[in-house]
Amino acid sequence: MTGQGTGHGTGTVRVALVDDEPLIRSGLAAVIGAEPDLEVVGQAGDGSEVLDLVGRTAPHVVLMDVRMPGVDGIAATRALVRAGSAARVLVLTTFANDDHVVDALAAGADGFLLKRSTPEEVLHGIRTVARGESLLFPDAVRELARRHVRSAGPAGVPELARLTAREGEVLRLMADGRSNAEIAAALVLGVETVRSHVAAVLAKTGTRDRTQAVVLAYRSGFVR
Amino acid sequence: MTGQGTGHGTGTVRVALVDDEPLIRSGLAAVIGAEPDLEVVGQAGDGSEVLDLVGRTAPHVVLMDVRMPGVDGIAATRALVRAGSAARVLVLTTFANDDHVVDALAAGADGFLLKRSTPEEVLHGIRTVARGESLLFPDAVRELARRHVRSAGPAGVPELARLTAREGEVLRLMADGRSNAEIAAALVLGVETVRSHVAAVLAKTGTRDRTQAVVLAYRSGFVR
DNA sequence: GGGCAGCTCCCCCGCGCGGGGGAACCCGCT
DNA sequence: AGCGGGTTCCCCCGCGCGGGGGAGCTGCCC
Structure with a gap:
């Protein structure tokens, strides 16, 4: 999961597909197979077949569904x-703030794609990780993931569990509908500081704005 | 929903695809296009395009996603x-116990398929409805049809009950973390219009910004 | 002692958001 | 015919928000 050093040079990129939905597999296969520089070398419908599949087909990139x-x-x-495989893993997920995204990155994935991506985005993602680059929204996610491995979160959503105490406080106040200035007043801080904490919360949760962060907080049960 | 009388005889079955996810469309197109007796004559990514699409391409079967x-x-x-279309509708859904299944059948769909179906099942489903038969998976469909009568309107908070239908839709999308531009795209509206609806929601709920409105939506049970 | 993470505060900058208006259209009701 | 509510789109304007940096301090661990 270092994100560099194992890039794929020129030539045909060998791709393996792992998804329990045959329809998705067919779609990906059709889209990828139509590209001259990409080739689908194998498919699997279950995670248990992955090791065997990769061993047999030696793909450069594995497109992997999180939920199976x-x-x-x-x-x-x-x-x-x-197992020391050289294959790079591109994870497919339904939601950007999916609970499993961080875990996937921690497990060694090189990037992730939304299932609602366009075919063009999928192809770009494959070529990106094949080059040895990572495909991530916030860089902080990787750091987050690295730390996540060694301390098993007791409860809640992994991303939220990785928030520091202060960030958690800030998120709770955000989830109460308060502005940065109001949060600053409540915590006796400068607005600038609150901004920093909010930025950290957004980065760690992979959300775009405070509203998305609040949505995540409610849906995950972080607040009620 | 009658399921008989408008069957398609021999020859090539013309199929139209309606799904907001390009990847799914590509998958279906690839699977269907490979069959000698089936032909994809058109695609749409939104329900609003369906009437036009069907009018232009005269498909025998429309593969339609429920959730768009x-x-x-x-x-x-x-x-x-x-509109009196002769096209038969095969609905695609993610879950068998989806609440929308019954509604879809009531709306006049001729059958439904799970998105996790195999390509073979999809092809079989298309041919089945094209023959004029209905495709109702034996599972829990009948049960769902019976206990369909769900009362219990939202109504919880008086301010929310005063929202118009459109404003309610907008609030739900806000509570999904979407920006005004994204809401506009989802509802096929101008951003200006969405701004108007958002302003109305804020005014009626007495909230200051979208985050507070979303908080209210979650705490009141308007959304989950 | 150095390294690192967390907390605090600061800068600039672009942009989305929300407030203030207005206007057109359709529909149903009176 | 007149009216009001709902839906749609438009203008201008101010400001909070979020992204990009950086910096100093504490406390912990190696």
Whole structure:
């Protein structure tokens, strides 16, 4: 999960697909197969088949769904990395603030894509990770993920569990509908400081603005 | 919803695809296009385009996603039926116990398929409805149809009950963390219009900004 | 002692948001 | 015919927000 050093040079990029939905697999295969520089070398419908698949087909990039019955994409990614595979893993997820995104990155994924992406975005993502680059929204996520491995969060959403005490306080106040100035007053801080904390919350949760962060806070049960 | 009488005889079955996710559309197109007796004659990414699409391409079968931003598959199906279209509608849904399934069938759909179906099942479904038969998976569909009568309107907070239908839609999308531009895209509106609706929501709920409105929406149970 | 993470505060900058107006259209009701 | 509510789109304007930097301090761990 270092994100550099194992880039794929020129030539055809070998791609393996792992998704439990055959329709998605077909779609990806059709989109990828139509590109001259990309080639689908294998498919699997379950995480348990991944190791075998990669061993047989030696793909440069594995497109991996996070949510799968049985062995999910995270466990499969972890297994791949542990086995010392050179394959780069691009994780497919439904939501940007999916609970599993951080875990996936921690497991060694090189990037993630939304399932609602356009075919063009998917192709770009594949080429990006094939070059050895990472495909992430915030860089902070990677740092976050690295730290996440060694301390098993007791409860809640992983991203939210990684918030510091202060950031958690700020998020709770955000989830109460307060502005930065009001939060600053409540915590006896400068507005600038609150801004920093808010920025950290957004980065760590992968959300774009305070509203999305608040939505995540409610949906995850972080606040009620 | 009758399920008989308008069957398609022999020859190539013309299929139209309606789904907001390009990846799914590509997948379906690839799967269907590979069959000698089936042909994809058109695609749309939004329910609002359906009437026009069907008018232009005269498909025998419309593969329709239920959940779409803006005009959803149910409304689109209803519009098709109301317009007296001969096209048969096969609804695509993610979950078998989706509340929308019953509504979709009531709207005039001829059957539904799970998105996690195999390509073979999809092809079989298309051919089945093209013959004029209905495709109702034996599962829990009948049960759902019976206990369909769900009362319990939102109504919880008086301010929220005073919202118009449109304003309610906008608030729900706000509570999904979407920006004005994204809401506009989802509802196929101008950003200016969304701004008007958001302003109305804020005024009626007595909230200051979108975050407070979203907080109210969650705490009141307007959204979950 | 150095390194690192967390907390605090500061700068500039672009932009989305919200407030203040207005106007057109359709619909249903009177 | 007149009216009001709902929906749609438009203008200008101020400001809070978020992104990009940086910096000094504490406390902890190696």
